[in-house]
């Protein structure tokens with residue numbers, strides 16, 4: 116007989132932020148479907164259940180307008196929509212993400228941008244690559260692709276963090292929404308001028324694609340699409356880059372492998388985001404009663420599908436807590452699954468695998484982690500190192 120999922124009242128938010136992987140390990144072994152009181156949600160921690168939920172949007176809907184995200188973004192965004200409504204908004208931006216454009220336009224441009232940032236790094240010194248490279252590079256590439264190159268790296272990163280903080284403001288504290296309101300006002304003012312420009316001058320940007328979309332979308336949704344890309348396309352490549360560099364530099368065999376054959380950069384990318392998923396969790400709203408592993412999920416429940424946990428599931432990976440460049444199977448769900456599968460997947464792979472990782476190992480072949488124990492890992496919804504001091508040699 117199905118029963119309600121067990122409730123856990125011990126797990127707390129601080130623990131989820133500092134050491135989520137121990138919590139998920141415990142849950143996978145003891146309560147893979149679990150109502151975690153501190154989050155007010157039912158956590159799914161087994162890889163198969165997470166994929167099944169994301170692949171079944173009819174029962175596990177993204178359409179939840181009652182989240183802080185709508186307030187923070189001042190919009191019901193494509194990430195919180197299903198079906199045709201979601202598809203038309205996603206498709207409107209799609210031309211800016213086409214494989215041809217990535218190859219012929221974004222890759223050469225990103226190569227130049229990377230040269231620019233990497234050439235400014237001082238040789239022979241210890242540099243924190245999080246604020247001095249990974250963050251600005253992710254901000255600049257995203258600004259270019261969206262068609263908002265006039266926004267500064269600092270503004271792009273501030274807007275991104277403000278939107279993320281607002282979307283995670285489940286306590287609905289006014290302070291976070293005051294900040295996101297200000298960021299929205301700044302972004303909206305800029306977007307107005309960009310819209311006028313792309314109406315007159317064609318370019319390859321997401322804004323140009325949306326203005327000329329086959330199925331037109333409202334201006335408000337063009338704005339919210341770009342805000343989703345800002346909130347979801349800067350932290351992730353930044354955190355992925357820092358995570359992958361840590362994983363490589365922490366093991367001499369890994370360093371030797373990538374220097375010997377660039378094919379290992381691609382392997383390092385998949386292993387890095389499997390090991391520490393930059394977006395760790397995604398919520399879905401249950402639209403009809405359904406049983407998962409004998410547990411009854413009721414209509415109206417919210418589940419957290421934990422892709423971070425999928426990447427460590429013992430049924431799929433041995434020693435999942437270890438970054439192992441040479442592991443045979445690096446399958447992961449870190450780009451999500453189903454209709455909301457990350458739209459920036461190919462761009463993210465290109466900018467790190469084809470450009471940034473080889474460039475860094477080429478310019479600084481003997482670089483070293485300056486102090487591995489000084490690296491601070493943090494985050495529940497989004498996760499990565501908060502700093503990455505590297506001796507650039």
Ligand code: HEM
Nearest residue numbers: 194348351352355393394397449450451455457458459463
């Ligand atoms: C390593 C880097 C990245 C990771 C791990 C990542 C991860 C994800 C995940 C897990 C989702 C799905 C969330 C859900 O199911 O609710 C997602 C969605 C999305 N991502 Fe990424 N992302 C990355 C980079 C990027 C970049 C660079 C961009 C933009 C250039 C981007 C744009 C988007 C957009 C627009 C969506 C929403 C898609 C939709 O709802 O249809 N991402 N990403």
